[in-house]
Amino acid sequence: MAEKIIIGLIGESGSGKDTVANYLKEKYNAKLMRFADPLKEILHIFFDKISREDQQWLALQLRDRFGHDIFPKALKRRIDNETGLIVINGIRFWEDYEFIEKFEAGHTIYVTADQKMRWERSIKRKEKTDDGVSFEKFQEMEQAETEVLVPEIGTKADHIIRNEKDLDYLLAETDRIMSEIRK
Numbered sequence: 001m002a003e004k005i006i007i008g009l010i011g012e013s014g015s016g017k018d019t020v021a022n023y024l025k026e027k028y029n030a031k032l033m034r035f036a037d038p039l040k041e042i043l044h045i046f047f048d049k050i051s052r053e054d055q056q057w058l059a060l061q062l063r064d065r066f067g068h069d070i071f072p073k074a075l076k077r078r079i080d081n082e083t084g085l086i087v088i089n090g091i092r093f094w095e096d097y098e099f100i101e102k103f104e105a106g107h108t109i110y111v112t113a114d115q116k117m118r119w120e121r122s123i124k125r126k127e128k129t130d131d132g133v134s135f136e137k138f139q140e141m142e143q144a145e146t147e148v149l150v151p152e153i154g155t156k157a158d159h160i161i162r163n164e165k166d167l168d169y170l171l172a173e174t175d176r177i178m179s180e181i182r183k
Contacts, residue, residue, distance in 0.1 A: 003083050004082065004086065004103070005085050006106045006107070007024070007087045007088070007107050007109060008100030009021055009087060009088070009089045009091065010108060010157055012142065013138075013141075013147070014125075015112050015118055016113065017090070017111040019167070019170060020111055020174050021089045024087050024178070025087070029084065033088045035089070035091065035092060035096050036071075049128075049129045051129040053130060053144075056144045056145070056147070059071070060146065068093065068095050071093075071096060072095055072098075091150075092147065092150060093149060108159070109158070109159045110157035110159070112160070112161070112162060112163065116135065122138065
């Protein structure tokens with residue numbers, strides 16, 4: 001394996017990208033990071049539970065104030081001294097995508113699924129305070145500035161997983177992609 005391999009995960013809410021990230025951590029000893037880590041750290045100072053809408057709002061405020069590349073800059077500081085497999089979850093903007101693509105051993109994976117299926121998954125997981133919203137609200141939230149580019153960016157990904165089958169399929173696709181990346 002190269003000294004450092006960077007994998008950027010792209011995917012809409014409920015697509016399965018967290019499952020892929022966790023699998024890469026467990027099976028391939030990946031170090032996990034998220035573009036949203038700084039947001040969550042800030043919000044957790046003030047709140048025990050955070051919502052997707054709060055993260056979206058804060059992301060836009062920070063991007064407006066400090067530049068659109070604020071989150072890649074924050075992650076670059078974290079990965080500069082790392083080696084091995086590093087998985088960066090949550091590509092939402094073109095700057096995030098370009099950040100991954102600049103690495104010699106940078107790869108992108110787009111995990112996606114039907115919108116209704118993703119909504120049903122998000123209801124079950126109860127990860128964020130707004131995971132139990134109606135389908136109509138879920139659709140509305142996907143039109144937020146932080147979400148709307150995800151499908152378009154996903155079309156540029158090096159690898160695409162259409163996660164509409166079972167968990168075994170998702171993990172097998174992840175293994176197949178890892179085999180390609182490691183060549």
